[in-house]
Every structure is written in C-alpha cells, then in structure tokens.
Amino acid sequence: MSDGRGPAPVRGRPRDAGRDIAILEATLLVLTEVGYDQLTIDAVAARAGVGKPTVYRRHRGKAALVAAAVEHRAPATPPATPPGDLRAALLATVQWLADQIAGQEIGLLGALFTGMRSDPGLAAEMRRILRRDEAAMTQEPFRSAVESGERLVPGAAALFAEIAPAVIVHRLVFAGRPCDRPFVEHLVDDVLLPLLQVR
Amino acid sequence: MSDGRGPAPVRGRPRDAGRDIAILEATLLVLTEVGYDQLTIDAVAARAGVGKPTVYRRHRGKAALVAAAVEHRAPATPPATPPGDLRAALLATVQWLADQIAGQEIGLLGALFTGMRSDPGLAAEMRRILRRDEAAMTQEPFRSAVESGERLVPGAAALFAEIAPAVIVHRLVFAGRPCDRPFVEHLVDDVLLPLLQVR
Amino acid sequence: MSDGRGPAPVRGRPRDAGRDIAILEATLLVLTEVGYDQLTIDAVAARAGVGKPTVYRRHRGKAALVAAAVEHRAPATPPATPPGDLRAALLATVQWLADQIAGQEIGLLGALFTGMRSDPGLAAEMRRILRRDEAAMTQEPFRSAVESGERLVPGAAALFAEIAPAVIVHRLVFAGRPCDRPFVEHLVDDVLLPLLQVR
Amino acid sequence: MSDGRGPAPVRGRPRDAGRDIAILEATLLVLTEVGYDQLTIDAVAARAGVGKPTVYRRHRGKAALVAAAVEHRAPATPPATPPGDLRAALLATVQWLADQIAGQEIGLLGALFTGMRSDPGLAAEMRRILRRDEAAMTQEPFRSAVESGERLVPGAAALFAEIAPAVIVHRLVFAGRPCDRPFVEHLVDDVLLPLLQVR
DNA sequence: AAATAACCGAGACGGTACGTCAAGTCTTGAG
DNA sequence: CTCAAGACTTGACGTACCGTCTCGGTTATTT
Incomplete structure (x- = not known):
C-alpha cells in the first residue's frame, strides 16, 4: 500500500511490557481464587484489563499461561535459621x-x-x-x-x-x-x- | 423374610448393572488412552454403547465418573516376596x-x-x-x-x-x-x- | 358397531376405562395451562396419576393424544336464540x-x-x-x-x-x-x- | 460524516452481515423442507455454514429465528390486474x-x-x-x-x-x-x- | 383354584435436540 | 505492528423429552 507520503516514522507499536506483568499477576490471582480448571482466559484477560488476543499473543494457551505466571512469581527466600541447632x-x-x-x-x-x-x-x-x-x-x-x-x-x-x-x-x-x-x-x-x- | 423391614422396595425398572460396569470400564479405557482432561462424557458413553443420560444418571460429572471408575478397578495385589530377605x-x-x-x-x-x-x-x-x-x-x-x-x-x-x-x-x-x-x-x-x- | 363376530375375546386384564378418561381430562387441563408445545406426556401422565406407558398404550403420541382429548370433550350446544330476530x-x-x-x-x-x-x-x-x-x-x-x-x-x-x-x-x-x-x-x-x- | 455526533462507536469485530443473511435463508430453506417442528437449530446452523452460538447470538430461539427469517423474506408483490374488470x-x-x-x-x-x-x-x-x-x-x-x-x-x-x-x-x-x-x-x-x- | 395374559406405576433406556460455555482464531478501528 | 473489543468455529457440557422397554405387582378371564 504505497500512500506516497514517504517512509512511516513509526514502524509498529511496541508491546506494552506493563501488560505482560498485568496478565501474569491476574493469572496468579485468578488461579488462587478459583483453581486451575475453573480458570478461564476470559477471566484473566478481564482481570488484567486486557483483550483476549493480547493474552494469546504472549502465551500459547491456558497451561502455558499458568506456567509463565508461576515462573514470574519470584521464588520466596527461606527463613534464616539459627546456627548450631x-x-x-x-x-x-x-x-x-x-x-x-x-x-x-x-x-x-x-x-x-x-x-x-x-x-x-x-x-x-x-x-x-x-x-x-x-x-x-x-x-x-x-x-x-x-x-x-x-x-x-x-x-x-x-x-x-x-x-x-x-x-x-x-x-x-x-x-x-x-x-x-x-x-x-x-x-x-x-x-x-x-x-x-x-x- | 426374617427381619422386620424386608428388602428395599424396588419401584420402576431397575438399573442395568451391566451398564454400570460397561460405563466404568469404558471410562478406564478412555482415561488410559487420552488422559483425564481429554476424556469426554460423550466418548465414554459411545464406548460403553450407552446414551449420555445413562451416564449422568449414575455419575454427577466427569470427576465423579473417573473416581467411580478408579474405585471399581480392583486394587492389584502386591507380589509375594521371599521371606527372610x-x-x-x-x-x-x-x-x-x-x-x-x-x-x-x-x-x-x-x-x-x-x-x-x-x-x-x-x-x-x-x-x-x-x-x-x-x-x-x-x-x-x-x-x-x-x-x-x-x-x-x-x-x-x-x-x-x-x-x-x-x-x-x-x-x-x-x-x-x-x-x-x-x-x-x-x-x-x-x-x-x-x-x-x-x- | 356390531360386526357379527360376537364379543371381542378379551384375554387378560381389561383396560381401565376410568384411566382413559383421566388421561384425556388431564390432557385438556395441561393443554389449557401451558399450551400445545409446552405440553409433555410426562406431565399429562403425572397429572392423570398414571404411568407413561399407560398413555402410550392408548395414543400414538402427543398429537394423537391431544386430538383424542379434544374429541372427547363434548361439543358445547349453542345458545337458544329468540325467533323472529x-x-x-x-x-x-x-x-x-x-x-x-x-x-x-x-x-x-x-x-x-x-x-x-x-x-x-x-x-x-x-x-x-x-x-x-x-x-x-x-x-x-x-x-x-x-x-x-x-x-x-x-x-x-x-x-x-x-x-x-x-x-x-x-x-x-x-x-x-x-x-x-x-x-x-x-x-x-x-x-x-x-x-x-x-x- | 458531517454531523457532529459521529458514527456509532463500534467496538470489537462487527457482526458479519453475510452470516445474518445466510442464517435467515438457511432457516427458510429448512422450514420449507421439513416444517416448523422438525426444524432444528443445528440443522439451520449447519446449512448456513455457521456455528450454533452464532445463531443464538442473533436469535433467542427457534420461534424468534423463524420469525426473523419470515420477516427477512421480501413480501411478494401482487400481480398487476387489467383495469376495468x-x-x-x-x-x-x-x-x-x-x-x-x-x-x-x-x-x-x-x-x-x-x-x-x-x-x-x-x-x-x-x-x-x-x-x-x-x-x-x-x-x-x-x-x-x-x-x-x-x-x-x-x-x-x-x-x-x-x-x-x-x-x-x-x-x-x-x-x-x-x-x-x-x-x-x-x-x-x-x-x-x-x-x-x-x- | 390355578394358570394365563394383559394391565398397571415407576422409571431406566438410547436417542436427539436443546441452550450455554470456553477455547483459540480472526477482524475491526484506533493508536 | 500492537491494542481492546468482540464475533467467529468448534466441540463439550449437562438437561429435557421422546417413545420404548422392563421390572414387580395387580386384576380379570379361562381352564
């Protein structure tokens, strides 16, 4: 489609990294609330304030989404223990x-x-x-x-x-x-x- | 009839016990073949040669069906072991x-x-x-x-x-x-x- | 309708004529209440205090049942009108x-x-x-x-x-x-x- | 759009008008072939090359679907008649x-x-x-x-x-x-x- | 009186269609 | 090229009703 107006200054909108995080955190939230098999992509998308394709653009499906969310969650650090006992x-x-x-x-x-x-x-x-x-x-x-x-x-x-x-x-x-x-x-x-x- | 209450008064056509078994065994078969989350009630019913309502008359849903099927399967007996070792x-x-x-x-x-x-x-x-x-x-x-x-x-x-x-x-x-x-x-x-x- | 063959050789228990009537009247009742396509044979049978096969023994299906019920209902007689006007x-x-x-x-x-x-x-x-x-x-x-x-x-x-x-x-x-x-x-x-x- | 209010703010993918028509015409076809009470939504959907939810998104049920189909059908125009007779x-x-x-x-x-x-x-x-x-x-x-x-x-x-x-x-x-x-x-x-x- | 046979209520049965829900894809208009 | 919204196909869900059948049991007639 040449529009004759010269080179487009913006070559594509960059992905919003904030949405990555919103999706993963919404996933963890929903996962905790209703469990894995009651979790729906629609619910996650709605909770994240995001469209469904925005989820699928980042994750292959429900299982992969949950995996990514769990991975995203920083592993907790174990408590310090008193030495000697x-x-x-x-x-x-x-x-x-x-x-x-x-x-x-x-x-x-x-x-x-x-x-x-x-x-x-x-x-x-x-x-x-x-x-x-x-x-x-x-x-x-x-x-x-x-x-x-x-x-x-x-x-x-x-x-x-x-x-x-x-x-x-x-x-x-x-x-x-x-x-x-x-x-x-x-x-x-x-x-x-x-x-x-x-x- | 020596006890005072007698047997349970069966009203209506009794359930066909053969179908109970057919359903449970079809469930085990499908479960083994495709796994739990790919298992569908339709597939189980078709495999058992049974209508879908006949399955639902006996089991509340997929999870209960699988539970009943696993229960139905006789627990295997462990192998005999030589004494002394x-x-x-x-x-x-x-x-x-x-x-x-x-x-x-x-x-x-x-x-x-x-x-x-x-x-x-x-x-x-x-x-x-x-x-x-x-x-x-x-x-x-x-x-x-x-x-x-x-x-x-x-x-x-x-x-x-x-x-x-x-x-x-x-x-x-x-x-x-x-x-x-x-x-x-x-x-x-x-x-x-x-x-x-x-x- | 005398056909010269004498009384029908009824073997076994004869049908209960009272149930014929109960079924037809229950049909009219249900028909009036919920209309034709919301009428179910189960509802008619229950209303008549009768089993479903007892209905099917007498009528081929829903349409025939309704037809029989309407036929059973005595046609009302038109009102007498004053002569001369x-x-x-x-x-x-x-x-x-x-x-x-x-x-x-x-x-x-x-x-x-x-x-x-x-x-x-x-x-x-x-x-x-x-x-x-x-x-x-x-x-x-x-x-x-x-x-x-x-x-x-x-x-x-x-x-x-x-x-x-x-x-x-x-x-x-x-x-x-x-x-x-x-x-x-x-x-x-x-x-x-x-x-x-x-x- | 020269008016001040602008067009209706359509959000999301608009409905495919071609599917509207396909559904209505499939309905008329099936209706003509098998009659109203033998008409099933599945058959209409299949004939229209459309999923069942796509039908239900547009029509509340069988009766409403048939009504819409009949409405869609352009009323025929009566034949011209010779004047004077x-x-x-x-x-x-x-x-x-x-x-x-x-x-x-x-x-x-x-x-x-x-x-x-x-x-x-x-x-x-x-x-x-x-x-x-x-x-x-x-x-x-x-x-x-x-x-x-x-x-x-x-x-x-x-x-x-x-x-x-x-x-x-x-x-x-x-x-x-x-x-x-x-x-x-x-x-x-x-x-x-x-x-x-x-x- | 006993045997027979059809009746009866209850309800299971195979089947078909229902109307709903979610998955994952596609399309629009906006940015 | 991405985004939000949402329509799309697909396919399974669980339910309702159909018309048939099967059970235990009842009620007449026939032997």
Whole structure:
C-alpha cells in the first residue's frame, strides 16, 4: 500500500511490557481464587484489563499461561535459621516449605496434569519451574547448615529435596490434611533427622 | 423374610448393572488412552454403547465418573516376596508399587485436582479411594515381613505408606522420570531401609 | 358397531376405562395451562396419576393424544336464540362461537400444525374433529332460524360455517385481539347479514 | 460524516452481515423442507455454514429465528390486474394470495403457535410480520382498482384484508384442501363481490 | 383354584435436540 | 505492528423429552 507520503516514522507499536506483568499477576490471582480448571482466559484477560488476543499473543494457551505466571512469581527466600541447632533449622525450613507449597505450588500441579500429556515440551517447562522453585527452597538451608559445621551425610541436600516436598505434597493432596505442627515434627524427627544426620 | 423391614422396595425398572460396569470400564479405557482432561462424557458413553443420560444418571460429572471408575478397578495385589530377605522384599514391592502408580493412579490425580476445589465431598471420596489403594498396596508386604520375623521399627508400615508413594509420585510427576531399577535401589537403600530397619 | 363376530375375546386384564378418561381430562387441563408445545406426556401422565406407558398404550403420541382429548370433550350446544330476530340470533351465536373457539379450539391448532406434516392420517383425524365441532356450533342456529321463517339465501348455513369461524380465528390468532362486542357487531352487520339475508 | 455526533462507536469485530443473511435463508430453506417442528437449530446452523452460538447470538430461539427469517423474506408483490374488470382482478388477486399463503405463511403459523404463549413479545412481533405481509398482499390491488374507477364500498380494502386471508387459511389448515380454481371463484362470486361492490 | 395374559406405576433406556460455555482464531478501528 | 473489543468455529457440557422397554405387582378371564 504505497500512500506516497514517504517512509512511516513509526514502524509498529511496541508491546506494552506493563501488560505482560498485568496478565501474569491476574493469572496468579485468578488461579488462587478459583483453581486451575475453573480458570478461564476470559477471566484473566478481564482481570488484567486486557483483550483476549493480547493474552494469546504472549502465551500459547491456558497451561502455558499458568506456567509463565508461576515462573514470574519470584521464588520466596527461606527463613534464616539459627546456627548450631539442626533440628530447629529443619523444623523452621520444613514448616516454611509446607506453607509455600500449600499456597503456591498446588496451582501449577493442575496445569501440569492437564498440559503434560498433550504437550510434552510444556510439561518439561513446568517441571523446570517446579525444580527451580524446589531447589531454591531446599538448597539454601543446607548451605548455611554446612557452613555452620553441622555433621550431615553426603548428599543430604539432595535427599532433603527429594523427600520433604514429596511427603508434604502427598499429605496435602492425597490426604487433604494441613501440614500442621505435629506433622512437621513427625517429618523432621522420624524421617529427616534419622536420614540426614551422621550417626 | 426374617427381619422386620424386608428388602428395599424396588419401584420402576431397575438399573442395568451391566451398564454400570460397561460405563466404568469404558471410562478406564478412555482415561488410559487420552488422559483425564481429554476424556469426554460423550466418548465414554459411545464406548460403553450407552446414551449420555445413562451416564449422568449414575455419575454427577466427569470427576465423579473417573473416581467411580478408579474405585471399581480392583486394587492389584502386591507380589509375594521371599521371606527372610527384607531388602529383596522391599525392592520387589517398591518396583511393583511404582508400576502400579505409573499405570493407574496418575489418571485419578487429574480428577482429584479438577474436582477437589469445586466439590469437597467428591475430593474426600477420591482421597478415600487413593488411600484404599495405597493401603492395599503397602500393608500386605509388611504383614508377611513381620510374620517372617523381620526386625522392623514400630510403625514401619505406616512410615512406608507415607514415604514410598510420595517419593514415587514426586519423581513421576515432578521430575517426569521413570522409576527404573537404579531409582528403586536408591529409594530402598538410602531411604527406606535406614528408616525401617532396627539398627 | 356390531360386526357379527360376537364379543371381542378379551384375554387378560381389561383396560381401565376410568384411566382413559383421566388421561384425556388431564390432557385438556395441561393443554389449557401451558399450551400445545409446552405440553409433555410426562406431565399429562403425572397429572392423570398414571404411568407413561399407560398413555402410550392408548395414543400414538402427543398429537394423537391431544386430538383424542379434544374429541372427547363434548361439543358445547349453542345458545337458544329468540325467533323472529335474525340479527339478534346471529349476534348471540357469533359471540358464543368466538368464546368457544378462544377457549377450546386454539389448543388443537397447535397439534394440527405439528402433526399434519409428519402424519397425514392424524391430520385428517384432527380436521374431522374440527369440522365436527364447527358443524355442531354452526348448524343448529340455522335450523331453528329456518324453522322460524327467516328469509335466508340458499346455502346460508354453509356460508356461515365457512366465514364466521375463519374470521374469528384469524382475529384471535393473527391479530391477537379478543372478539369483543364491537367486533362481533361488525362481523354480523358488515359481513354476515349482507351475505346471508335475502335482499 | 458531517454531523457532529459521529458514527456509532463500534467496538470489537462487527457482526458479519453475510452470516445474518445466510442464517435467515438457511432457516427458510429448512422450514420449507421439513416444517416448523422438525426444524432444528443445528440443522439451520449447519446449512448456513455457521456455528450454533452464532445463531443464538442473533436469535433467542427457534420461534424468534423463524420469525426473523419470515420477516427477512421480501413480501411478494401482487400481480398487476387489467383495469376495468373487478371480478377478473379479484380472481387473480385471490388466487395469487392463496398461493402465497400456502407457500409461505403456513411456516410462520407454527412458530406463532409455539412462541406466542411463552413469549408474548415474540408473538406480537410475529403478528406484526403477518400483518405487514397481509397488508402488502391485499392493499395494492385495491389502490389500482380505485384508481381505475371501480365502484367499491367504503372500507373495501379493509374488509378484503379481513376476510380473504381468513377464509383461505381456514380452508388450507382446517379443511386441508387446496385453493383451486372452483374455490377461488366461489370466494369471489359468493363472498367478496357481494360485499365489496356497490350495488 | 390355578394358570394365563394383559394391565398397571415407576422409571431406566438410547436417542436427539436443546441452550450455554470456553477455547483459540480472526477482524475491526484506533493508536 | 500492537491494542481492546468482540464475533467467529468448534466441540463439550449437562438437561429435557421422546417413545420404548422392563421390572414387580395387580386384576380379570379361562381352564
């Protein structure tokens, strides 16, 4: 279409980065409120004050949108623990981990179950995010523990990362019961300490 | 009729029990083929050779249908293990457990995630089924182990039921990796045996 | 109808004639309340205190049921008119005719429209009923009028039967307006009297 | 746009007018083929090459759809009649009117009977359409007749519009007989001419 | 009296259409 | 080239009613 008026000064409107964030945060909001499978793209778009195509321009679909939203959310940093008391450190860390999982990770699991079969690439992406978050939540405590001279078995951090989130998720999802103080103590005293501590 | 109340007075044409079964088995079939979120009631009805209302007359919706189908499926019986060798018994049991979970339990998890938020009663029902199956898969091995004189810590069966399925599911879903022989040996040698065996 | 074959060899329990009537009267009730296309066989059966097959044993379907119900309803007898005053007689007869049509005949028209295309035999049956009722409602007044010496054109009764119901129905259905006194006078004075009376 | 208010602020993608027409014409087609009560929205949508929601976005239901389709259909124009011969003009007009009603109007009557009770507003709309069509079919002949100097009673057009369609519909629907030549002559000679012509 | 057969109410059955909802794509006009 | 709005196709949803059938049970006639 030559309009004879010379070169256009503006070559395309740039994407508004603010809308990226609005979409992701609206997604997290809706996800928390109604859960994964009740979440609709329309609702997210409306909440973000954005049109539906603006969402689809950025994300391939519902599952990818949720994955991006979860990724966007900055991983929380575990609480600092007093040095010298491994049990107290584990108790604090496990409790905090359980709270994080209950509050944030559950939402992504629905997306994972839904999207993993039809889109393996997306499933891999979700797992990457889950691992990133779980790593962030499990590695830091052990780095400081080792620095403070705790006597731990080799590979303790990996073992902790393998067992603690698994048992917590299992309790939350399969048993539908909260990770209250007695459970946390049970997990630390009967499972984690015997495994991690050098006897 | 020796009791005072007699049998339930059946009014109208009784439901065809054959159709109950056909529906549940068609559900399991479709569930296995296409996964939970691609499963449609129409497909199940067509596969069962049944009308859609016949499905809805028996089940409130997709989640409840899948729950009933999983419940209907008889829990598999764990393999018999040779007495006297705890490690061998655990290896066999864990491997079998992982296979069961990979093949059967994953399907219900999608239903659980979908139905649990909007219908707490249904979520409770699904958890009951999951617990029933996990109990069936974890209790039996320990009964024979104890009978054969193994020296186990108190509550070993409960601990096994709490940890083994959790870690297996976590690996399958979160890591997306199969429960192969090295993983099973790791789980038994590095986690289960240290925890369960009397030292 | 004696056909020389003697009484029908009734084997088994005979049909309950009381239920015949209950069904037909329930049909008329429901028809009046909700109209033809909102009428359901279930509703009729429930209203009659009868099972659905009991209805279907007697009638082929909704249209036939309504036809039978309308046929069952005894045709009302037109009001006696004072002899010697043709205009007064026509006014009374037309008003009564309009009331009858508004109250009773409309229901069958829905059935006629629905059933006529798919079942010509049924349509013929409905037309027979409609003609029977319209004949009953239009012939009697003219017999007495002729007997009392009114001077009418030949074929006056047929002309009346052809025009009066047609214009009344047209007004009720097409215009959606009631057949009030001014309309009746208009119909008698401007249409019927000029046509029927010998000039 | 030279007016100060500017055009209507159309937001979003405008409706495709071509689909409006496709839907209405598909409706007329299906209506003609299978009749009102065998007409399904799915069939109309499929015939129009359109999704079901696209139909429902435009029409509230079957009755409203049929009403809109009938409204969309341009009313046919009555045939020109030779001036100077009132009887010939009436014969031609009545025959044409009967053909129009038999071919087109019957379809709407089913919709009228179905929709009128549950939706008075829709019934009013249908009556408006029926009146529009009947007016178009009955007024024009009389305008030319009057122009050509025929001696007609006052209100002849209104009387014709009140009687002719009524008797024609009555014959078609109630008697189930076609409006053939003898009937048309009877209607003109025995009913219309005596009423309309100045004696 | 017993056997037979059709009746009965209740309601499940396969099927068809309903009217709604969400997913993901496409089109418009504005910026 | 992007944006908001929203129409679009597709396809599944869960419901209603149709007309048939099947159950336990009842009521007459026939043997």
